[in-house]
Amino acid sequence: MAMSIDDIKATAKKITSSNERTHYNSIITLLNEFEYDQASFQDNELVEQKLRFLVVALFQIFKKMFARNDLSMSTKRPGANNNTATVPLAKFNEWCRKIYISFKMKLLATIGNLTIETSLALDCLDLYMQLLELESVHFASKKDAAFFPNKTLKALIVALWKSNINENEIDPSNGQSANYILLEFLEKYYKPFVDIQYYFQSEFNLLLEDKDSSTSTTEQYTSMKSAAKWVTLMNHDSHMDSTTEELEVFVSNPPQAIENESKFKSLLEKNWCAILNGELSLQLYKTILTVLHKRIIPHFHTPTKLMDFLTDSYNLSNDDMDQNGIIPILALNGLFELMVKNNLEYPNFYQKLYQLLTPQLMHVKYRPRFFRLMDVFLASTHVSVHLVASFIKRLARLSLSAPPSAIVIVIPFIYNLLKKHPNCMIMIHNPKYLYDPFQTPEQQNELKLAKSQYEDPFNMEEQDPESTNAFGSSLWEMDTLTQHYHPNVASLAKVFSQPFKKMNYNMEDFLDWGYDSLLAAESSRKLKILPVLEYETFDSILANETIDQKEEEDTPDKSVYLSSVSW
């Protein structure tokens, strides 16, 4: 059965070189040769090499056949105008088309069934797309008529969606698909070509709405894997748009329909909605939400269709998923977009926002994004003082167990809020409790009494920011942070005891700090002065258990650095 590369070369040459069709039968043998066992790829590199050569050779043959009009539907042939020849010629063309279709099927099978990464699949994809281009020219109803072989594309989509590379199928970091064939298709064909984008959307829509076929296929396209693939294809910035001029067309003469932007948008929108209604993995969910406001909403015809999805996400309480309540934080951004541009109204928005301030917020990486938005939401000077006080107090409380990067956001944020709402200054300076050396004894007694009777009225558990009584509380947390171990954080916290003369802090300077950048700032410092040494000496760095048990009294002067750890 096995043909060597040389054999293939010889056969292919025979077919393509002469003008006669005498050797067409050997195409069948070549096609039969296009059979493989995936397992053999690992063992023998030659197998793959041969197959790749074979595919290319076959493509050359079919290209030739296109050129010779062997595959065309029309019976007319240039140079052959006698009617007697039409009937056998039609038969011959039919036969040719048959083997052509079988070749396409084989290509798709390769794309859809391979479970390991080989360049053969990529070759197949490339050749298939080139065939698509050839088809658009030769299968057109008339010469130079606009035509796009959408059926062929649909077949490819099915194959792509069928493809499943065992490992590396899903990127664990963002839940998107990392299928290499899909990525190749995205980079090489989907992103740069506007016609492919248009027909892809329309065909994919047909696939999703396919009522005729069994329900399983529809479900197949709303499954987690499908969604992953879909998001991979969609998560980029080169969608067809009235503003993006640089996109090209793939086929030489595509139909006029591809210019219809609103049609494209509504198709895309429908597909998105179908996907979002289907299953989503948590990672993918996060990915969608992070890109929603930038890469999805602008391409929607009516963005309000996303409203339900977003409000549902936003209302997800922390208990629903053990993902530290990140989903609502992420949904906030898209929701904000809708509120600003589409007049979406959200009842009890601030209450919900207040509830988002959880201890976890201080430890997640989406923190800067959230604070950026919160800066916008609390920018209004018309929100009530109690509400602002609640936000301030809650943020301060959370900063007590927060990393320095979060504290560094919270301090300027609170400072800006205090600047904007001077009424809240009472939280850091309550003149009622000010000690004055010129007070009369009665006043002093009064002050003492007030001090002793004072009790913090703030209720951390209260969900409504209007009724937490934060206004009567004080920011001891900020005072405590002046004792922070990191010198920069400590000195930043000292702004509250300095005169409020500074203008607002620019939040952008503080949002993107992390342990990495803090440590990098430290390590980039030059050793100008020698670090000071500890003058205290320790006899041993860890506790000695034997001593600890027996001779605790005998050796009291033995100094130990870490007394509750032993070797």
Add this chain to the structure above:
Amino acid sequence: MAGSQLKKLKATLKEHGLTGQANIKKNKKNTKRKATEYDREEKVRVINKIREQFNPFEVKATRDKRNEKSKDKNNTSNRVAVGKPGISKQIGEEQRKQSYEARKLIQNKRGGLVDRRFGERDKNLTEEEKMLERFTRERQSQSKKKQNLYNLEDDENVYGDDDDINPFDITLTHGGVALATETGFLDEDNGLPLNKRAGLYDDSADGSALGQSGPARKKTKTEVMKEVIAKSKHYKQERQKTQAALEDKIDDLDENFDDIMSALMPTQTKPKSIQPKSNIDIEYDTKFRELNSDQRAVPSDRTKTEEELKNEAEEKKKKLEQQRLDRMKGMVENEDGEEHGVEDLDDGFWSNDDENENMEDELANSDDDVNFDTDKNETDADENDRITKKVQSFNCPTTHDELLNVLESYSFKEHPIVIKKIIKLYQPKLAEGNKERLGKLTGILLRHIMFIAGQDYSSFIKDFEAVTNSLVAILKTLSEKYNQSLSEEARNILIEIQERFKLHHFAGLSNSDLIFFIITGTIFSTSDMYHLVATPSALLISEILEQMKYNTVDKVAYGAILAQISLKYQRISKRFVPELLYFFEKSLSACLDSKTMKIENGLTFSKDDKHILKLHIISHGNDTKDTKFQKTLILNLLNSLETAISTIWKELSAFPEICIPIKNVLQSLLTRFPSLNITSQLIEKIERLMKFNEHVPLTMQNHKPMAIPSHAPKFEENFNPNKKSYDPDVRRNEINKMKAQLKKERKFTMKELRKDTRFEARQRIDEKKKDAEQYHAKMAHIYNTISTEEGAEKNKYERERKLRSGKK
């Protein structure tokens, strides 16, 4: 009035009656009346006025602005004279000339008479003052003399010091003859007359006779001149004679110089022996030189008493503590202190090295190595030698692998000794470059300690502990000298740990990292506000504490130790570490969660359970899940929580806020493990401390009210154009006045100095011109005389020739 200036002058003079014949008649009438003083003065005034009028540039005048009538600018009557520039200039010129001439007189001259009379050269004194002063001085000196008169003790002083002040006019006598005359005779014997002047005017030879005969006859001029010439010749001869005699004497002395010298210094003139030195001599010389080069005996510092030593140590400690406190408060390093530190390094570097050696010797004999010494008590010295010899054969290790190669051939217990030997061998004073080598070794030693801490040592913990402790002690000693390289190494290690943690999370960490953090804590001053090693180190510990997911016992145990280290870092500065609070919350709730940690429900705690975690079990042992370890872990966590509460948190203003989550966790711990007594104690403690914590609203903005800067225009109510300054500060006002005066004076003086120099230059040119003129005149005169003489001679010659020709 018309006509020339002269005519005008004549007319004016006539008008005032100063010239002409107009008043001759009048004069004739009353000739007896003399011109009174008044008339003369009046006359002078009038003449001056006329002079002024005719010489309008003599006077500098300004227009009288206050006079109402003075609108007319050309009206000379309204002009007020303010100065006479011509005259003042002339005066100045004259003064300069005077002083210049005075100076010129004494120029190139020595001696001269200096007028020492009081106040004679002081221009500022008036005649009367001078006289008064002179009088008082005279009186004073007289009174002084009187004092001396009765002062018996100072008698000798009186004679010895100044003969001039001889109060009694005492003259010393010898045999009734005054000694003064004797000296006079003596002088005469020498051929030098007592008084030249006397000799000039009274001839001693004739004078005595003449004096006796009667009044001296006045000599004729020729006589006087002859006498003078004879005398000067005589003196000249005398001088030549004495000069010759002196020269003879000097020659004699020169000839006999060697003899005299030999008589004076017999040792130096010894002829030098060129004989080769004997061996003994050479030996002696070398000994001598050696002894010379030896350090001289210096009185050693007094042995201090124990109390003094204690006091000193205490004082030093106090000083260090104060510096540490300053650093903790973030004050900038005291410049003096800093400099002092650097100086210390420079000064005592070498001597410190000796100390270092001593210290090492001490170390070798310290408790840590007792086991080692007793084991091979006899062979110890040999053993040391063996190690030394071996160590000598290789270079100072420059990488950790090299050090490992070196240490390979020794037993583990010998490692500290080997390293000490290496350090001793590469003392900086022994060779150049040793300092860098040892610096490198310090970093390597740090890595080595980390390395051995990462090994499985569970089978010989005791030895391991001893060795590690002595290695850490060595590192600590080295760190004082090689701070720089150690710090750099530590910072590199920090970066490495962070990268490992970022890539592999918990799997990237090991026990050696814990040991690194501990060593950093023991070597560097962690209480500083900012520290180049301690701050990043604390930051990294916090990062690990915050980012770890506490779902296994291992992780919680690792975190527990990190928490302990973090607490130790803050043991003095007592700074708040939020990550620590986060860690306690997370770890304790992880202990509650039986699913993730697999902690048995029925854990019962007894008093015997220790809270000391064993480091080797955390990483190497597989039995981390046994209940004993879990119990220890929980106890350890609670123990560090207790430390955190009682040392750091209780002083913070947000203590109640900090304790809310902790209390909740502790409550649920108590319900889960009822036998955990320490939990309930902790809760009680928190409640007790909360009562003490004064929790009242903050007053952080209690600042001094700030003054608003005013920008109102300055307006002087009592303006007075004569007043120069309105400064209310009298002192400052006076200072400004003085300054202005000084400036004015300086300007004036500069002007004068310039004038002086210009004058001098002018004068010099004049002199030169004069000299040149004189010279030319002289030359002209010479030429003239020569030509006249020549003419005369020529005429003579002509005449002679005519005569001769006539004769012929």
